[in-house]
């Protein structure tokens with residue numbers, strides 16, 4: 001019993017969380033560049049412009065822009081078969097609505113992609129990962145239909161420029177975050193009305209469908225997936241009201257996947273919109289676009305599970321969109337309070353496959369934890385190894401025992417990077433330690449953790465050897 005041949009073992013990052021060089025070589029500002037570091041338990045602040053007395057973690061991040069050769073060499077040393085990265089829209093169209101692409105932006109990604117390919121690493125590219133260009137603010141970001149066309153234009157440049165080199169694409173990272181972290185998802189205020197969020201979500205769904213269709217026209221070998229934030233939840237109790245409350249939470253999340261996988265808004269969502277007096281900004285031909293632009297596969301992130309019920313009624317709170325008001329007494333939590341639930345991964349894989357019958361890939365999973373450098377300079381992150389190992393065991397059960405077609409597994413943050421929810425660097429996910437603190441101070445040196453050798457062995461044995 002082993003993982004399928006050609007299984008895409010690897011890691012995943014996003015441009016804003018690793019690159020830095022936020023204003024170099026023509027890059028414009030993105031929504032990610034306006035978020036400060038969350039300090040003393042306060043949430044990240046989103047500033048309208050860059051303020052000199054504030055600290056913005058993405059501006060330097062881990063300096064991957066200057067150190068990508070070293071970083072990708074380390075991924076190759078671990079034996080990566082696949083690497084999920086994102087392109088920054090603002091490197092290619094600095095303002096989002098520029099006439100022509102910025103050649104320097106394309107040149108950077110040429111170097112990154114060519115390097116991956118030279119190591120035999122299959123790139124999997126997210127077109128937008130939490131970094132809408134600030135230049136699109138004047139249109140109201142994703143509230144505007146204009147942004148659909150601009151995104152398609154940007155995507156077309158990528159699809160043509162990287163044709164033959166990049167085959168696996170994802171349109172939007174965690175598209176369902178429009179309901180939970182709308183600023184990250186598309187420049188929409190956390191306090192925006194439900195109508196604004198649903199209009200922005202509609203535009204992203206139409207934009208995604210257009211890009212899927214275009215990608216297939218440009219090259220039938222292109223495989224375009226959706227990326228779902230795995231907000232899986234259990235009902236708080238067998239109380240029918242808890243079951244209904246949980247269902248409503250799931251519906252809030254799953255309608256995005258329904259549209260991307262089935263090409264139509266599900267009835268439960270249409271009815272809800274009707275009750276809320278929200279009229280979607282549909283245009284002639286949109287129904288066909290959604291239908292023709294369904295995805296080839298589903299990718300998702302999996303970190304935790306929720307408990308939902310009559311108290312939540314489909315409402316998700318907290319700036320990171322994770323607060324449901326219930327806790328699960330059967331599972332442990334991370335230092336950041338995220339419920340650790342490896343068995344839930346098997347459940348999630350079955351749930352998604354049974355609902356959509358599409359191939360799946362886990363493109364984010366991992367443990368955000370503080371690491372300590374020992375006196376001898378090593379980092380003994382057995383807790384991270386254990387976390388990932390438990391998840392891989394459950395993923396294997398889903399493949400072997402349940403027959404779920406899983407294409408790959410890319411661990412989140414194979415190298416320490418800036419956390420999206422808090423901006424912290426000490427919330428470390430990596431197999432590779434980056435010697436920088438939350439404020440970007442330190443040598444920036446890369447150090448292999450204990451998990452580095454462990455993951456290398458996992459990959460070289462194609463998941464057969466999971467022991468420490």
Ligand code: BG6
Pocket residue numbers: 014017130173174229301364368412418419420421422427
């Ligand atoms: C996912 C995002 O939601 O979770 C990543 O796609 C993010 O960008 C990851 O980094 C982990 O969250 P955090 O807040 O720990 O970085």
